[in-house]
Amino acid sequence: MAGPGRVGRGGADAEQGINERLLFASSSVNDGQAAAALPDTRPIGRSSPLDDLISARRHPGSDAGGMPPGERQWPTTRWQDLRNLIGRDLFAKAIALEFDRGMAFLFAPVFLGAGAAIYFSLDHEPAFAQLIAGGLALAVVALLLRSRPAVHLAATTALLLVLGVLAGKVETWRMPGGMLAAQVSTSVTGRVVSVEPMASGRTRLTLDVIDTERPKLRYQPERVRLSALAMPTDIRAGSIVSGYARLMPPAGPVRPGGYDFSFESYFDGIGATGFFMGKPRLVALEGSTPLSTRLSVAIETARETIADRIRASIGGPEGEIAAALIVGVRAGIPDSVNEAMRRTGIYHIISISGLHMALVAGTVMFLLRGAFALFPDFSARGRSRNMPPSQPFAPYPPISRSPGWWWQRSAVSSCCR
Numbered sequence: 001m002a003g004p005g006r007v008g009r010g011g012a013d014a015e016q017g018i019n020e021r022l023l024f025a026s027s028s029v030n031d032g033q034a035a036a037a038l039p040d041t042r043p044i045g046r047s048s049p050l051d052d053l054i055s056a057r058r059h060p061g062s063d064a065g066g067m068p069p070g071e072r073q074w075p076t077t078r079w080q081d082l083r084n085l086i087g088r089d090l091f092a093k094a095i096a097l098e099f100d101r102g103m104a105f106l107f108a109p110v111f112l113g114a115g116a117a118i119y120f121s122l123d124h125e126p127a128f129a130q131l132i133a134g135g136l137a138l139a140v141v142a143l144l145l146r147s148r149p150a151v152h153l154a155a156t157t158a159l160l161l162v163l164g165v166l167a168g169k170v171e172t173w174r175m176p177g178g179m180l181a182a183q184v185s186t187s188v189t190g191r192v193v194s195v196e197p198m199a200s201g202r203t204r205l206t207l208d209v210i211d212t213e214r215p216k217l218r219y220q221p222e223r224v225r226l227s228a229l230a231m232p233t234d235i236r237a238g239s240i241v242s243g244y245a246r247l248m249p250p251a252g253p254v255r256p257g258g259y260d261f262s263f264e265s266y267f268d269g270i271g272a273t274g275f276f277m278g279k280p281r282l283v284a285l286e287g288s289t290p291l292s293t294r295l296s297v298a299i300e301t302a303r304e305t306i307a308d309r310i311r312a313s314i315g316g317p318e319g320e321i322a323a324a325l326i327v328g329v330r331a332g333i334p335d336s337v338n339e340a341m342r343r344t345g346i347y348h349i350i351s352i353s354g355l356h357m358a359l360v361a362g363t364v365m366f367l368l369r370g371a372f373a374l375f376p377d378f379s380a381r382g383r384s385r386n387m388p389p390s391q392p393f394a395p396y397p398p399i400s401r402s403p404g405w406w407w408q409r410s411a412v413s414s415c416c417r
Helices: 020-024 031-037 051-058 074-087 090-100 103-121 128-144 149-173 261-267 291-314 316-327 335-344 355-373 376-386 405-416
Strands: 184-197 203-213 223-228 240-248 272-276 281-283
Touching: 090 103, 103 149, 128 149, 184 223, 184 291, 203 240, 223 240, 291 316, 316 335, 355 376
Parallel strands: 223 272
Antiparallel strands: 184 203, 184 240, 203 223, 240 272, 240 281
């Protein structure tokens, strides 16, 4: 939002900006010196929301019955200053200043999230037409009434809430939604999406269901998560497995008002959980694999390879925690370690694992390397101290001082490490 402090002094009707240095200017400075040293902040046309605050800061004792500031006692002076500032609606002026700086835009994701929370708390499903019509109406009101800040702000806030509700509905609508309603035992054939070794010795598979039989489910879930005590040795992401399994609906909250595990399973696309009654077997199916499936299999294979290398290098529960932090594979962490991290309040580092931690680590690494490359002499000395005596550090080759020589030297420093 633009405010009175955003307009320049080019025209006769332009408003003057607020110079915030006046808030910190010493009250002992002569008025003539302050006027010469600082820009003119006198309003043209109308006063700014902080003009009274600036005046009170520069002349705190101007309305104290004509008594000079130096002749008043300290408690009386401060009390009168505080009373004057509060009497001038300091809070309202501070809010106006924040709006003038454009801080209201930062609340957009807050109201979007609040709208999504409102959607998931409703006991009925709103229609797409209602949400779209309400959003368009609020957008028109916010656009046409920009000259009235209070109405514009209220309409924009309501519009963000409606957009949050609409985002929650779209996210729910695009999910497959094939959730199992009751327990059933059937033969499941599916393509492996992920393979997760568990601390209990079992292996958990996430499968895209291809077919069911004995009995054949009329409304079969598209994706299930099953565990087994024994697995084929060469099973990996993209393999086709088949076996007789016990399927159950995703578990709900353990206690009323607790965390609803079925809510997470729904938005993960998991329509059923359970276990294999025996060892599943690998099968071969004819036909080509879709491109999207091949891409997901390649990504999951890379995750499994990285996790296996981490486990082999570190080992034990520490290796499982490192694998969870890097690639998000959490099934191998022992239950005792999970409970210890929950009780100490640090389990959230496992929940935000994978891509988030890798992005942070990669960003820090590249920033540090780029910063060191700007100081080649420092980087060269650091590398020469870390090299063994049998491999002395070779000095830089002579580089001509042509235009851009500094960046050439920085690039050489980066390559030599």
